Amino acid sequence: MQPLDWTGSLAFLNPVTMAAALALLAALLVQTVLSALAPDTPATAPTRVVAETPRALALADLAVRLLFVTLVILVLVYPMVGALLPPEQGGIIGALTRRFLPVWIALGITFALSVRYKRRLGLYGKLFDSTIGMIGFGLVMFWVFTAIFSDLIITQDVLEQVSRMKNKAPGTALPDGSGWYLLGGDHLGRDVFSRMVAGSRIVILIAPFATIFAFMVGITLGLPAGYYGGRLDSILSFLANLILAFPVILLFYLLVTPEIVQTGMPQYLAVVLFLFPIIFLLTMVNSRFRVNPPRRNLLVAVIVVLGGYVYLSLISEPDSAIAILPSAVDAISMPGNILIVFVSVVFVNAPTVFRIVRGIVMDIKTRDYVAAAQTRGERPWYIMIWEILPNARGPLIVDFCLRIGYTTILLGTLGFFGLGLSPESPDWGSTINAGRKLMTIAQHPAIVPALALMSLVLGLNLLADGLREESLRD
Amino acid sequence: MLTFLVRRTFVMLLTALCLTFVVFVLTNLPPNLEKLAKTEAGSRISDAEVESWLERNGFARPMLLRYGEWMGVVPGWRNEQDGKVTGRCIQPGQDPATAPRFCGVLQGYWGFSTFFKAPVGEKIAYHLGLTGILMFWVMVVMVPMALLIGVLAGMREGSRLDRTLSTFSIASTATPEYVSGVLLIAVFASSMFGLKWFKGTATGAMNDVTFENFALPVLTIALYGTGYIARMTRASMAEVMTSQYIRTARLKGLSFRTIVLRHALRNALIAPFTVIMLQFPWLLNGVVIVETLFSYKGFGWTLVQAAGNNDIQLLLGCSVVAVMVVLATQLISDIGYVLLNPRIRIS
Numbered sequence: 043m044q045p046l047d048w049t050g051s052l053a054f055l056n057p058v059t060m061a062a063a064l065a066l067l068a069a070l071l072v073q074t075v076l077s078a079l080a081p082d083t084p085a086t087a088p089t090r091v092v093a094e095t096p097r098a099l100a101l102a103d104l105a106v107r108l109l110f111v112t113l114v115i116l117v118l119v120y121p122m123v124g125a126l127l128p129p130e131q132g133g134i135i136g137a138l139t140r141r142f143l144p145v146w147i148a149l150g151i152t153f154a155l156s157v158r159y160k161r162r163l164g165l166y167g168k169l170f171d172s173t174i175g176m177i178g179f180g181l182v183m184f185w186v187f188t189a190i191f192s193d194l195i196i197t198q199d200v201l202e203q204v205s206r207m208k209n210k211a212p213g214t215a216l217p218d219g220s221g222w223y224l225l226g227g228d229h230l231g232r233d234v235f236s237r238m239v240a241g242s243r244i245v246i247l248i249a250p251f252a253t254i255f256a257f258m259v260g261i262t263l264g265l266p267a268g269y270y271g272g273r274l275d276s277i278l279s280f281l282a283n284l285i286l287a288f289p290v291i292l293l294f295y296l297l298v299t300p301e302i303v304q305t306g307m308p309q310y311l312a313v314v315l316f317l318f319p320i321i322f323l324l325t326m327v328n329s330r331f332r333v334n335p336p337r338r339n340l341l342v343a344v345i346v347v348l349g350g351y352v353y354l355s356l357i358s359e360p361d362s363a364i365a366i367l368p369s370a371v372d373a374i375s376m377p378g379n380i381l382i383v384f385v386s387v388v389f390v391n392a393p394t395v396f397r398i399v400r401g402i403v404m405d406i407k408t409r410d411y412v413a414a415a416q417t418r419g420e421r422p423w424y425i426m427i428w429e430i431l432p433n434a435r436g437p438l439i440v441d442f443c444l445r446i447g448y449t450t451i452l453l454g455t456l457g458f459f460g461l462g463l464s465p466e467s468p469d470w471g472s473t474i475n476a477g478r479k480l481m482t483i484a485q486h487p488a489i490v491p492a493l494a495l496m497s498l499v500l501g502l503n504l505l506a507d508g509l510r511e512e513s514l515r516d
Numbered sequence: 517m518l519t520f521l522v523r524r525t526f527v528m529l530l531t532a533l534c535l536t537f538v539v540f541v542l543t544n545l546p547p548n549l550e551k552l553a554k555t556e557a558g559s560r561i562s563d564a565e566v567e568s569w570l571e572r573n574g575f576a577r578p579m580l581l582r583y584g585e586w587m588g589v590v591p592g593w594r595n596e597q598d599g600k601v602t603g604r605c606i607q608p609g610q611d612p613a614t615a616p617r618f619c620g621v622l623q624g625y626w627g628f629s630t631f632f633k634a635p636v637g638e639k640i641a642y643h644l645g646l647t648g649i650l651m652f653w654v655m656v657v658m659v660p661m662a663l664l665i666g667v668l669a670g671m672r673e674g675s676r677l678d679r680t681l682s683t684f685s686i687a688s689t690a691t692p693e694y695v696s697g698v699l700l701i702a703v704f705a706s707s708m709f710g711l712k713w714f715k716g717t718a719t720g721a722m723n724d725v726t727f728e729n730f731a732l733p734v735l736t737i738a739l740y741g742t743g744y745i746a747r748m749t750r751a752s753m754a755e756v757m758t759s760q761y762i763r764t765a766r767l768k769g770l771s772f773r774t775i776v777l778r779h780a781l782r783n784a785l786i787a788p789f790t791v792i793m794l795q796f797p798w799l800l801n802g803v804v805i806v807e808t809l810f811s812y813k814g815f816g817w818t819l820v821q822a823a824g825n826n827d828i829q830l831l832l833g834c835s836v837v838a839v840m841v842v843l844a845t846q847l848i849s850d851i852g853y854v855l856l857n858p859r860i861r862i863s
Contacts, residue, residue, distance in 0.1 A: 305546070
């Protein structure tokens with residue numbers, strides 16, 4: 043079979059696209075310089091002065107807009123037309139677009155439904171009023187759907203090594219003619235594209251859950267620290283600062299080593315950290331339904347049984363330091379190295395969340411509605427969870443998005459140093475680490491996961507930015 | 517002010533004490549010691565031999581006591597075997613009678629690195645110096661760039677310039693060092709586009725810093741930090757620009773340039789100062805990644821080697837230095853904030 047090139051039979055468009063891109067760059071530069079030199083029209087002035095836009099600037103604006111639209115159309119033509127052409131003519135871009143078909147369909151449905159019903163969806167719906175937020179949401183959902191459908195998307199087995207495909211360029215055909223390595227082969231002859239897609243599953247699974255756990259720990263400790271203040275606050279803040287004073291990498295090197303796994307310490311840490319979500323849910327239910335004992339008892343029982351079961355099966359692992367549940371009942375099996383990665387990421391994030399929650403609570407507790415609740419005779423935990431926390435949700439949601447991105451970066455860092463996850467694992471950090479060692483021979487094994495990680499984190503940051511803007515507008 | 521300083525310093529020392537103890541415990545766990553015994557005395561020794569090796573080399577004593585020894589507040593261990601006295605404070609070939617009783621960090625003795633076969637203090641000082649050069653250039657590139665971007669974006673909030681620059685800073689905070697480093701090497705130092713402008717390694721920079729071998733590592737660290745500082749500067753600048761005295765200056769008819777340079781800039785730069793100081797712990801992360809990526813044998817590289825080779829004394833030394841750097845910058849940023857901001861008075 044013929045090797046594929048990037049654009050296939052659409053290659054005749056390349057010069058046009060290049061020219062449009064260069065022209066757009068030039069126009070953007072001109073526009074930025076002109077707008078910086080333009081007479082000042084302060085947005086903050088009491089009465090908005092409608093100043094004349096200089097002719098040159100208006101022209102540059104028009105050029106940027108036209109060129110941008112042209113470029114977008116051109117860039118969209120490659121994947122769309124490429125996907126419809128037969129594989130040999132569609133090029134790599136066309137083939138990739140076809141592989142991602144389930145993701146495009148899912149993305150389309152999500153966006154169509156969300157835009158249609160955006161007025162009824164609260165803060166989530168408002169996201170679709172901001173372009174930045176929508177781009178961010180699109181990028182994030184792209185990777186979420188990629189993770190969900192990864193079994194449908196991958197073209198080769200993640201661990202299969204074809205020795206003749208070592209370090210081969212993107213689009214190289216397999217020797218047996220069964221297909222192509224769309225984004226090339228890595229140093230062991232594995233398919234870079236399939237590994238990148240499979241790696242998204244690891245990130246999308248670990249990063250949000252680790253962030254949720256970090257938030258549970260941070261909120262459960264931050265609420266009382268901010269609300270009561272005093273000695274409790276001093277002790278907790280001191281502990282948080284203790285953890286924060288460690289450079290993250292040093293902490294990882296101290297925590298995520300085979301020696302530490304041997305001592306069973308990650309499991310002991312997990313015993314403590316995984317308890318917090320249950321504590322949080324119990325206090326939440328208890329403070330709300332304290333006056334309605336039958337209902338409260340029912341809910342508490344449900345949480346204790348369900349949460350307890352999940353908790354036990356998370357922390358216990360046969361043949362390790364903690365093996366409470368027999369393996370037959372152990373529903374969630376977390377291998378030691380995944381557990382330690384998870385625990386250490388939670389451990390690193392929790393103190394920062396604690397500080398944020400504590401700060402917000404200290405601010406909100408001086409508000410009138412808190413005083414009203416206190417006068418009404420509400421219990422402290424009711425005030426903290428049902429009065430203060432809902433009013434702190436704006437900044438917390440924004441920070442949640444940013445923190446998932448940061449957690450993704452941390453996971454990549456762990457992989458980059460070969461800590462925790464096995465070197466065979468297709469996660470992005472490990473693949474970047476494996477690829478960087480051969481940068482002079484083949485660049486794509488490192489670049490593909492690097493771009494994937496960057497786009498996910500960028501999406502999360504843009505999403506957070508959009509959310510911040512929209513929640514400020516309330 | 518003095519009580520504030522004293523209290524802050526006291527808390528800092530307490531934190532340092534706790535942290536060094538935590539690090540000491542984590543690096544001296546039984547599996548670590550067992551591995552050390554096996555690398556030092558041969559990998560095929562039996563469990564009993566491991567025990568006796570640890571016994572002979574003073575590792576079998578209680579953790580707290582050994583921490584005291586390491587700090588230099590408890591006399592170092594001594595062992596007499598076959599008429600030969602060995603001990604923590606007795607160098608090979610030294611007469612036991614002349615050796616000091618205490619030897620620890622407080623006396624300036626950091627231990628002996630098993631990986632480099634050299635005193636830890638010397639090794640750390642040398643590699644820290646190399647990292648110092650890297651950090652200096654990072655600061656020279658990063659701080660002016662970040663402040664400029666932040667001020668330009670914040671002086672007209674919501675303008676087109678602001679949107680362009682803000683997007684740039686968001687993108688730069690979304691690109692961790694191991695991503696931007698790999699991309700920069702691919703574009704500027706490999707055969708991919710044929711632009712071999714720079715070198716993909718910075719090993720040569722240890723002896724002789726040139727633009728060619730140092731530009732990529734410096735840029736890689738600076739890029740990630742720039743976005744964050746720029747966003748903080750932008751927020752602070754935007755806040756200052758909406759304040760009353762800026763409006764007064766506007767109504768007085770001052771030109772925009774004078775308002776920004778004379779009135780707004782000074783107040784807008786207080787918050788970024790703290791942020792820049794607090795960036796040091798983050799830069800330390802970047803340094804470790806970049807030094808590994810570009811094989812520049814500085815402090816971060818030493819830390820990775822120490823951790824990877826179970827070099828307990830060296831890892832302890834590196835950890836103490838890293839933690840002290842973080843704590844010192846926190847203290848400086850606190851003091852600086854008080855000094856710079858006349859609105860904060862500490863009684």
